[in-house]
Amino acid sequence: VPCKCPDGSQNCDLLPDLTNSERILRLNNIELPGELRIGVGTPNIGYGPLDVRGIPECFCGTTPVNCSTTVCPSGLMPTQKIVQRIYKKEGPAITFYERPAGFMTFHPTHGHRHVEDWTSNTLRVAGPDPNPSTWPVVGLDTKVSFCLVNLDNCTANNGACKNNNGQTIQYNDVGNPGLGTASGCGTVQGIFPGYLDIYYPGYNGQNIPLDNNFCNGWYYIVSITDPKNRMKEIDETNNVAVWPILLSQQSGNCCQTDFYADTLDG
Numbered sequence: 001v002p003c004k005c006p007d008g009s010q011n012c013d014l015l016p017d018l019t020n021s022e023r024i025l026r027l028n029n030i031e032l033p034g035e036l037r038i039g040v041g042t043p044n045i046g047y048g049p050l051d052v053r054g055i056p057e058c059f060c061g062t063t064p065v066n067c068s069t070t071v072c073p074s075g076l077m078p079t080q081k082i083v084q085r086i087y088k089k090e091g092p093a094i095t096f097y098e099r100p101a102g103f104m105t106f107h108p109t110h111g112h113r114h115v116e117d118w119t120s121n122t123l124r125v126a127g128p129d130p131n132p133s134t135w136p137v138v139g140l141d142t143k144v145s146f147c148l149v150n151l152d153n154c155t156a157n158n159g160a161c162k163n164n165n166g167q168t169i170q171y172n173d174v175g176n177p178g179l180g181t182a183s184g185c186g187t188v189q190g191i192f193p194g195y196l197d198i199y200y201p202g203y204n205g206q207n208i209p210l211d212n213n214f215c216n217g218w219y220y221i222v223s224i225t226d227p228k229n230r231m232k233e234i235d236e237t238n239n240v241a242v243w244p245i246l247l248s249q250q251s252g253n254c255c256q257t258d259f260y261a262d263t264l265d266g
Contacts, residue, residue, distance in 0.1 A: 003089050003176050006047050006234070014048025014087045014094075014176065017234040020119075020225045020241035021196060023159045029221060030201050033249050036139065036208045037201035040119055040223045040241075042146075043154060043161040044191040045169060046234045049180030050148060051085040052115060054104055054187035079103040082115065084231055085182070102230040104187070105145065112185040114145035119199075120227040123208050123245075124220050128262055132222045132242045139214075143205030147185035150195040160196055164238050171195075214250040221245055 005012035021041035028039025044050055058065050058080045060072030069078050084101035087094055104113045123139030124132065154161035155171040163169050171177050171194040182190035191197050199206055225239040 002092070003094065003179065004047065005089055006175060010089065010091050012047075012089050014089055014179065015046055015232060015234045016044045016048055016050040016191070016193065017046030017238070018050060018191075018225050018231065019043050019045055019162070019238050020223050021160045021198075022162070022241045022243060023157070024196075024198060025221055025223055025241050025243040028201050029243070029245055031245070031247055031249050034210055034212070034214075036123060036210060036221075036245070036247070037206055038121060038141065038208065038221055038223070039198065039200040039203075039206065040121060041152075041157075041160055041196050041198045042119075042148075042191065042225050043196035044193050045154070045161055045163065045174050046193055047175030047179075048087050049182065049190050049192045050231065050233075051087070051180060051182040051190040052082045052101055052104075052148065052188075052231075053085060053098070053182065054080045054082050054113065057081040059103075077106050077108065079105050079116065080113070080187070086232060087179075099232060102228070104189075112147045113187060113189070114147050114185075115189065116145045117228050117230070118146040118148070118226065119144055120224040121208065122222050123210075124222050126220060128260070132220060133224060133240055135220065135222065138219065139208040139210055141206070141208050143199070143203070143207075146197065146199055148183070148189040148191055149185065149197050150183045150192055151198045153195050155194075157196065157198075161194075164235070210247075210250055212251070213254060214247075215254045216247050216250050218244060218246050 024041030121141030177194035
């Protein structure tokens with residue numbers, strides 16, 4: 001089947017459109033005393049694949065090292081530069097170009113390379129701004145780096161993929177479903193259109209620690225995909241998912257007061 005451009009033309013960049021799945025947040029949150037475990041999902045509802053590739057430029061901190069380096073003097077693993085490969089439709093031909101897209105790091109405990117700063121997952125209280133990414137943060141997820149995999153598709157996980165109007169879309173509703181070659185946990189990773197990556201609450205690091213004085217009550221889980229906008233995509237404004245949660249296993253008898261000023265003068 002010939003590739004389609006969003007505007008029906010014969011020449012375009014076939015960009016991904018990365019979102020954040022409210023359904024995955026809703027179905028995959030587990031409260032325990034002292035922590036909240038969460039699952040997050042990244043659907044690609046665009047016209048092209050997310051395709052990232054490690055290149056032979058590695059670092060210990062800011063110091064360049066050979067990519068065969070197994071461990072840095074600090075004891076941490078080296079980081080490796082990655083590029084995002086963007087496919088172009090030029091009439092009947094498909095070409096591509098590459099652009100810088102951050103870093104990945106090898107995790108020896110399970111043999112995966114994780115793309116850094118892939119998500120920001122927080123527990124927040126509602127603020128005066130309608131944009132939830134500005135709300136006060138009261139808890140922060142400890143895991144921000146993922147390997148990017150076609151773990152499920154938009155039809156099989158019905159409701160995980162939605163358009164900007166909040167309507168559920170299926171695998172065949174996206175532009176060029178299944179287009180791509182890169183997916184996995186090595187130096188070549190990605191998510192095809194019509195698929196989503198999922199990190200479940202049982203995975204290592206998928207928790208928001210809560211201290212002993214944390215109060216029960218209503219909060220909001222706010223998950224942001226690609227919070228540093230390192231990936232080029234169709235729409236940078238639809239990467240946030242929010243889900244309200246009532247905590248009941250934390251401190252039962254606590255009261256906190258606070259105030260804010262929405263205008264400062266003098």
